[in-house]
Amino acid sequence: MDIASILGLVLCGIVFIFGILTSGGISAIGSYWDIPSVFITFGGSLCCVLASYSLHNFTEGIKSFRLVLRTPDNNTPETIRQIIELSNIARKEGLLSLEERAASLDDEFLKKGILLIVDGTDQELVRAIMDTELASIEERHKTKIGFWDALGAMGPAWGMIGTLVGLVDMLNRMDDPSAIGPGMATALITTLYGSLLANWICTPVASKLRENNAEEVRLKEIMIEGLLSIQAGENPRVIEEKLKSFLSPRDKESWSSESGGEPIG
Known part of the structure; x- marks a missing residue:
């Protein structure tokens, strides 16, 4: 969580x-x-987003809220260690030996790249295939992020619509001065709901999904760079130093302390 x-x-x-x-x-x-205000603000916002997306993307957008509650499994240092281990295996036993190792990997993206290398695919074609796969993943993520951005934009707009409905109702009852205050308060509730929808839920969810997307894209870029380096026959020490450039300063410091300051390989 x-x-x-x-x-x-x-x-x-x-x-x-x-x-x-x-x-x-x-x-x-x-x-x-206020139930009518809830209906106008939340119902109107969701209906507008539904009109903007296909039913499938709308449903996937709603489900993506669960992703915010889960910690992404993006362990960059561990992924780099896996790639270095693969480079050592390839250097000692050849690229074909990676096929057996690929079967034990959980990450489908990394596994796909290894199998492309094992099959003898041209290096430029491997990069093109992996980049296309990465672009497809990022596009799916952006669709979910766009859902929450759209919902966040609709919230305040429909809150204002609800306020205008409330004001019209209040002005139609101006003959009763005692109803003006409560009527104005009820009218403003929809604006409050719209602001809460946008700033309490939608904006934080979209921001977290963007952060998760950036981390996953960076991790897969590391995989691509590492796999192409393995295919090119680069020294595992060189691969390690190359991939370490993706690490944050804290992870680099931790890496150095764990490896005793010496490159693996």
């Missing part, structure tokens, strides 16, 4: 409720709940 995402979303709710309680007390909470 991604503790940061879960904690952030929960704390947003706590901060919001705390603000209500400190300004109006427990009795004020009921004033912030």
Whole structure:
């Protein structure tokens, strides 16, 4: 579970409720709940996004919320170690020996690259195939990110629509001065809901999905670079130094301490 995402979303709710309680007390909470406003804001926003996407992409966009709650399995140092291990095997036993090792790998992207190399595919063709695969993965991710961006944009817009509906209803009852205050409050609730939808849910979800996408793309770029280096017959020490450039300063420091400052290979 991604503790940061879960904690952030929960704390947003706590901060919001705390603000209500400190300004109006427990009795004020009921004033912030209005079913027609929920229907207009959330229903209208979702329907607009549905009209903008295919049913499949809409469904996948909704499901992608689960990705924010899970910690991505993107262990860059471990992936680099795997590639260095593969380069050592290839150097000692030849490229064909990698086929047996590929069967034990969990990452389908890395496995596909190894099998292309084992089959004797031209290096430029390997890069083209892997880059196309990576572009396809990134495009799928961007579709999910775009879903939350679109929903976040629709939230405030439909909140304003709900407010205008409420204002029209209030103005039609101006003959009752006592109804003006409650009517205005109810009208503004939809704007509040729209802002909450955009800034509490959609923006954080889209930002986290972007971060996860960037990490996965970077990891797969490391795989491509490593596999092409193995195919080119480069020394495992050279491959290690090349791939270490992708590591953050902290990971580099950890790597050096674990390897005693000497390159693997």
